[in-house]
Amino acid sequence: MKILTSIIIIIFSINTSFAQKRDFGSARVLAGNVYVLNIFVSEPGRPWSLSERKAILKKSEKAYIWLQQRANNRSVKLKFINENNNMDLVLPYIPNFGERNASNIIKDALKLSGFNNKKKFNKWINERHVADSYIVAIFANKSGRSFAPFFSSDEVEGFLVYKSYQGIQELPSTIAHEALHAFGALDLYVDPMFAKNKNKKNEQATKLWPKDIMVQVPFNINEAKIDELTAWRIGLQKNKNPKYDYFEH
Numbered sequence: 001m002k003i004l005t006s007i008i009i010i011i012f013s014i015n016t017s018f019a020q021k022r023d024f025g026s027a028r029v030l031a032g033n034v035y036v037l038n039i040f041v042s043e044p045g046r047p048w049s050l051s052e053r054k055a056i057l058k059k060s061e062k063a064y065i066w067l068q069q070r071a072n073n074r075s076v077k078l079k080f081i082n083e084n085n086n087m088d089l090v091l092p093y094i095p096n097f098g099e100r101n102a103s104n105i106i107k108d109a110l111k112l113s114g115f116n117n118k119k120k121f122n123k124w125i126n127e128r129h130v131a132d133s134y135i136v137a138i139f140a141n142k143s144g145r146s147f148a149p150f151f152s153s154d155e156v157e158g159f160l161v162y163k164s165y166q167g168i169q170e171l172p173s174t175i176a177h178e179a180l181h182a183f184g185a186l187d188l189y190v191d192p193m194f195a196k197n198k199n200k201k202n203e204q205a206t207k208l209w210p211k212d213i214m215v216q217v218p219f220n221i222n223e224a225k226i227d228e229l230t231a232w233r234i235g236l237q238k239n240k241n242p243k244y245d246y247f248e249h
């Protein structure tokens with residue numbers, strides 16, 4: 001096991017793209033086999049219906065097909081392995097974006113699914129699959145602003161997508177946008193919730209890469225792109241343009 005780890009580290013250090021060097025939890029480069037565990041959560045008295053869950057899974061399938069195609073267009077092999085917990089976990093309260101404890105949602109949902117830590121979850125996946133990266137996709141039967149928390153290396157990465165946002169059902173584009181965060185993509189849109197400095201950078205990104213999925217999530221996912229900065233951050237593009245430095249935090 002240890003020998004295998006060193007070989008992988010040597011390969012990564014020869015090929016020094018941003019995505020391969022960054023600190024990560026369980027998703028490093030958008031390549032190879034990516035395992036996704038879909039977990040449905042709801043608040044008491046507001047359960048998901050089976051047809052609603054099916055509709056969400058259909059949307060996420062569209063998102064992953066789109067991501068696969070984007071990777072293939074850049075000659076990167078990518079395959080998603082999707083599994084579902086086949087139940088609706090009831091949480092006393094599902095936090096909204098920016099609220100206290102919002103970033104604990106993945107840990108909490110995994111605990112309720114029987115995985116107390118990353119190691120246990122990783123072992124459970126590896127017993128049945130060959131996975132290069134793994135993420136958790138949480139779907140909440142609630143309206144809210146979807147998000148992906150930032151993680152340290154000892155945590156499982158993932159995201160939370162709500163059923164709707166401002167009265168509109170969430171889209172495959174949103175699922176793809178959030179999944180890309182797990183692999184290191186930055187938000188590139190302008191938003192009053194962001195710091196002034198961040199918005200200044202994002203205004204520039206909007207001009208340079210208006211169709212990038214981190215700039216906007218279109219109704220039709222096929223109108224979105226993974227442009228060069230995002231592609232470089234997630235490991236789909238090896239070459240770095242010095243202008244990317246400007247967009248770092």
Ligand SMILES: [Zn+2]
Nearest residue numbers: 177178181187
């Ligand atoms: Zn985002």
